[in-house]
Amino acid sequence: MKTEQVNWPKNIIDDGLTLAREFDAQEITNSIYSLINKTTDSVDLEVKAVAVTGMRQAIAMLDQHNREIYLGPNIDLRAIFEGSEIDSKYRSEIYKTTGRLPSFLFANAKLEWIRRHSPDKYHRIDKVITLVDWIIWTLTGEIMSETSLAGEAGLLDISTKTWAADLFKLLDLPINKNIPLLNIGDIAGKVTKSVSAITNLPVGTKVTSAGADTQCGALGTGAIHPNDITIISGWSSPIQWVTERPTAAEDASTWFGCHALRDYWVSELTAGDTGHSYNWISKLLRQPPSKLDEMASSIEPGSEGTSMFFAESEINMSKIGIATGGIVFPTPITMNERSDGHIARAALESISYTIKARISQISRILDNTPENVYLGGGMAKADIFSQITADILNREINVANVCNANAMGGFIAGITALNEYPSLLTAATEIKPKLSIKSPNPSNALMYQDLYDNWKHTSVKLKSINS
Numbered sequence: 020m021k022t023e024q025v026n027w028p029k030n031i032i033d034d035g036l037t038l039a040r041e042f043d044a045q046e047i048t049n050s051i052y053s054l055i056n057k058t059t060d061s062v063d064l065e066v067k068a069v070a071v072t073g074m075r076q077a078i079a080m081l082d083q084h085n086r087e088i089y090l091g092p093n094i095d096l097r098a099i100f101e102g103s104e105i106d107s108k109y110r111s112e113i114y115k116t117t118g119r120l121p122s123f124l125f126a127n128a129k130l131e132w133i134r135r136h137s138p139d140k141y142h143r144i145d146k147v148i149t150l151v152d153w154i155i156w157t158l159t160g161e162i163m164s165e166t167s168l169a170g171e172a173g174l175l176d177i178s179t180k181t182w183a184a185d186l187f188k189l190l191d192l193p194i195n196k197n198i199p200l201l202n203i204g205d206i207a208g209k210v211t212k213s214v215s216a217i218t219n220l221p222v223g224t225k226v227t228s229a230g231a232d233t234q235c236g237a238l239g240t241g242a243i244h245p246n247d248i249t250i251i252s253g254w255s256s257p258i259q260w261v262t263e264r265p266t267a268a269e270d271a272s273t274w275f276g277c278h279a280l281r282d283y284w285v286s287e288l289t290a291g292d293t294g295h296s297y298n299w300i301s302k303l304l305r306q307p308p309s310k311l312d313e314m315a316s317s318i319e320p321g322s323e324g325t326s327m328f329f330a331e332s333e334i335n336m337s338k339i340g341i342a343t344g345g346i347v348f349p350t351p352i353t354m355n356e357r358s359d360g361h362i363a364r365a366a367l368e369s370i371s372y373t374i375k376a377r378i379s380q381i382s383r384i385l386d387n388t389p390e391n392v393y394l395g396g397g398m399a400k401a402d403i404f405s406q407i408t409a410d411i412l413n414r415e416i417n418v419a420n421v422c423n424a425n426a427m428g429g430f431i432a433g434i435t436a437l438n439e440y441p442s443l444l445t446a447a448t449e450i451k452p453k454l455s456i457k458s459p460n461p462s463n464a465l466m467y468q469d470l471y472d473n474w475k476h477t478s479v480k481l482k483s484i485n486s
Contacts, residue, residue: 022423023057025050027092039097044087048157055218066220068433069158069210072229072425075171077150078126080133082143085162089133089140090150093124101135102128109189110271110337116186118170118177118265118275120337125173130192144193147174151228158226159208163199165228167277175200177276177284178265202281203230203238204435204443227436229429230279233257233287238279239428240393240419240454243447245283248389250374251424252404253396256290258377260385268384271337279428280444286385288377291330293370294398300366304359312401314360315367320410320466324349325361327369332376332478343484347477367404371411372474378412392416393454395424409457411471413464417454427452 028046032039059066076093102123106113113127114120122128126147134141148156149168156162169175169182174195176183187194201207210224229235237249237259247261265275265284274287301308325348346365349355382388394416398404405418419427431446440446 021058021062022426023054023061025054025057036097038095038099040092040095042090042092044090047090047154051154051157052214052217055220059219066224068225068227068436069220070227070229070429070433070436071151071154071158072232072235072429072432073149073151073154073168075168075231075233076124076173078129078172079148079150079153080130080144081146081148081153081162083145085156087153088144089129090153091129092150095129096123098128098132099123101131105131105190109186112186112189113173114271114337115267116176116178116183117173118267119173120271121339122173124339127173127187127190127192131190134192146195146198147172147193148195148198149174151230155207155226155228158210158214158220160211161208163201163207163228164195165207165230166200166202166281167230167234167279168228169200170277171231175277180277180281201228202443203228203235203279204432204446206436225433225436227432229425229432231276232425233259234277234279234285235428235432236395236424237261237285237393237428238431238443238447239422239424239426239452240395240417241447241452242391242393243280243283243444244390246387246390247393248378248391249393249395250290250408251396252290252293252370252374252394252398254292254294256293256370256374256396256398257287258290258374258381259285259287260378260381260389262286262385266385270335272335273381273384274336280447286381288334288336288381290370290373290377293329293373294396296329297366297370297398300362304362306359306363308401311359311363311366312403314358315364316403318358318360318364320368320407320463321470322361322365322368323357324355325357325365326474326477327362327365328474328478328481329366329369330373331482332373332475333380334377343481345481364403364407367407368411368470369474370398370404371408372471374408375411375471376475393419394457395419399424405457406460409459410463411467413459413467415456415458418457419452419454421455422453424452 080089105122152164210220215222236251242249328344435443435446
């Protein structure tokens with residue numbers, strides 16, 4: 020599997036809005052064309068289809084002529100106050116409809132911010148789609164929206180998988196008009212002549228959406244049955260549990276959204292910014308992550324009393340905020356000096372403890388037990404991390420450590436668009452991703468039972484610091 024990458028363009032918002040992030044349309048277009056050319060130039064293969072996936076919550080606002088008014092990523096946090104105000108009035112309606120809170124992360128709050136701070140732009144907004152949908156439009160000239168992405172942006176009624184028209188009327192915000200909702204693997208359009216001239220993609224090449232990045236990764240690992248769980252552990256670690264119906268939590272603590280397959284949904288929690296945290300440790304210790312993995316492999320389970328806390332043992336997704344973390348180790352240092360390997364293993368154990376806690380939390384809410392667990396994302400490439408996770412979960416896990424789960428999901432979407440298979444489900448069933456099975460080490464798994472309980476106990480004590 021051949022991969023290429025280019026950096027995202029820089030933020031175009033000035034320093035006056037420190038939490039705001041926004042992209043220039045032409046710079047993104049140039050980056051996309053550059054990426055396509057780098058990829059096609061590096062392989063001697065005929066391109067038959069293009070599948071596009073991307074980060075959740077990233078949206079585009081267009082006028083009636085499809086000119087860009089706003090393009091922003093998931094980390095555009097300018098609408099914190101507007102989102103809080105919306106939630107104080109309509110919290111129940113928003114969660115019941117969109118399956119997610121807090122609103123400042125999603126389209127409705129960003130629209131409200133633009134209405135208040137840039138009314139001239141606001142009154143020109145005709146439609147709101149996701150950034151992936153906009154990329155597809157640049158390639159094909161067709162405006163559409165893919166269901167899982169629209170849901171992740173807070174634009175859908177998740178239960179019916181239709182536009183959240185009633186909610187947007189309640190909020191007095193623009194409603195998408197006549198924009199078709201497609202599923203992963205549906206043909207969204209074909210590469211235009213003008214795009215072909217710039218990218219060397221053949222005119223008429225079929226283009227499809229591979230959906231939201233987490234759903235795409237889940238598809239690429241093979242999590243396509245009810246009660247399958249996917250952990251996409253990269254910069255962050257979203258955990259999605261496949262369900263046969265949309266399931267809300269009474270306290271709005273989970274998100275519920277669309278699965279890659281049209282007949283299923285997902286319940287979701289996150290283990291937080293896991294890969295980002297591990298990279299932070301890497302920078303602090305001035306050791307590359309691969310070297311830290313090697314060092315961690317030589318340390319016994321429990322890291323000789325060293326524990327790390329990147330996230331709380333319980334989470335409410337509707338109340339995302341700042342918590343207290345830390346590193347706990349035995350003192351005095353003179354008698355208990357710890358190495359970089361201890362810190363590295365404690366970090367990996369902390370991430371895996373958090374994953375176990377989140378799966379347990381969803382299990383209680385759904386009153387169900389998982390069938391199969393799949394692990395993908397950049398952290399899945401590290402054998403020590405997948406082994407620790409299997410030991411702490413005390414179960415076999417399916418690990419995408421020899422393939423890119425999102426690339427595999429995109430391939431399944433693309434080959435479905437080419438009608439090589441009658442449905443996305445058939446394609447996902449027939450195209451078996453290359454996964455390895457990681458089994459728990461019985462003695463380590465037994466040790467981790469008490470270590471996990473100790474971690475949860477300490478996590479609760481740390482939480483009291485915030486009270």
